[in-house]
Amino acid sequence: xxxxxxxxxxxxxxxxxxxxxxxxxxxxxxxxxxxxxxxxxxxxxxxxxxxxxxxxxxxxxxxxxxxxxxxxxxxxxxxxxxxxxxxxxxxxxxxxxxxxxxxxxxxxxxxxxxxxxxxxxxxxxxxxxxxxxxxxxxxxxxxxxxxxxxxxxxxxxxxxxxxxxxxxxxxxxxxxxxxxxxxxxxxxxxxxxxxxxxxxxxxxxxxxxxxxxxxxxxxxxxxxxxxxxxxxxxxxxxxxxxxxxxxxxxxxxxxxxxxxxxxxxxxxxxxxxxxxxxxxxxxxxxxxxxxxxxxxxxxxxxxxxxxxxxxxxxxxxxxxxx
Numbered sequence: 001x002x003x004x005x006x007x008x009x010x011x012x013x014x015x016x017x018x019x020x021x022x023x024x025x026x027x028x029x030x031x032x033x034x035x036x037x038x039x040x041x042x043x044x045x046x047x048x049x050x051x052x053x054x055x056x057x058x059x060x061x062x063x064x065x066x067x068x069x070x071x072x073x074x075x076x077x078x079x080x081x082x083x084x085x086x087x088x089x090x091x092x093x094x095x096x097x098x099x100x101x102x103x104x105x106x107x108x109x110x111x112x113x114x115x116x117x118x119x120x121x122x123x124x125x126x127x128x129x130x131x132x133x134x135x136x137x138x139x140x141x142x143x144x145x146x147x148x149x150x151x152x153x154x155x156x157x158x159x160x161x162x163x164x165x166x167x168x169x170x171x172x173x174x175x176x177x178x179x180x181x182x183x184x185x186x187x188x189x190x191x192x193x194x195x196x197x198x199x200x201x202x203x204x205x206x207x208x209x210x211x212x213x214x215x216x217x218x219x220x221x222x223x224x225x226x227x228x229x230x231x232x233x234x235x236x237x238x239x240x241x242x243x244x245x246x247x248x249x250x251x252x253x254x255x256x257x258x259x260x261x262x263x264x265x266x267x268x269x270x271x272x273x274x275x276x277x278x279x280x281x282x283x284x285x286x287x288x289x290x291x292x293x294x295x296x297x298x299x300x301x302x303x304x305x306x307x308x309x310x311x312x313x314x315x316x317x318x319x320x321x322x
Contacts, residue, residue, distance in 0.1 A: 007075070008036035009173060009205055010060065015069035017059050027280050029055040031229040032069070039172070042199065042206040044220030044237070046213060046252070050276060052229040053209045054098070057175045060207070061095050073173070091121060094166040098178040100158035104150040110136070110161055111146040117169045135164040139194065156187035167198070173205045180215065192219055213256050217241055225249045228279055228287040231306055235313035245315045248288050286318065294319055
């Protein structure tokens, strides 16, 4: 059964998240974004720093309340849940945070950090301790680590603790907010492979937020590219990397390091000129126009719509023909 014939697990409908920063001034971190995620898949969400990736992820778990639009999880709008439904939602949806040095409470032991969600949802202390031990073993740690504090661990170990915490309440959907960006390259590979193994074993669904496009290519089934609060292109991974359409996506992909020296010389790096425009009260036109080498007058006067140019491949660009 294709994705088009299935019911999405997560559906983001025209979501906006604005931060009021002054008189008649709004920082539009997320601006009319829509997409869906299907059960069992990994969707990569990529873009430059400040494009709204993490804000979008936080809206999807209600760490931020959307300014407008709706986030549907399993057919229900998460902003309209009852207290009991909200508690159940917290079991089904979890988040792995970007910075393992800041996301763990330095005054709590590993047993307390990983077991907090279990106790909150009614598990006895004895059962919670057994579950914490099991979770630590799953992520490559052991029971001897339970009594230690976060400062006693390396960055990779801390991120494993964060993953164990996210897994503790047996979620179906996990938002991975740049979970490897603060880690050494050798540790990054271990964490990525662990996430893939856990997905295969538990049938997990991921939103994988990152700026490392080579990692996104490896782990994702589909990729969404954001620029200045809007989606500019989305497609299945092989299609996006093999048939890139938006000028911004092309520039991002050209920056991926190439291991083969001959291919590295042959592949010309596309440099994006200028600075990212301010997200405060942006103009109602293509957000990328000021930095695009191909921009026309229409690009500076009209916002392009995200439209499907071939099955599963959508792009927001006036220059791309259907």
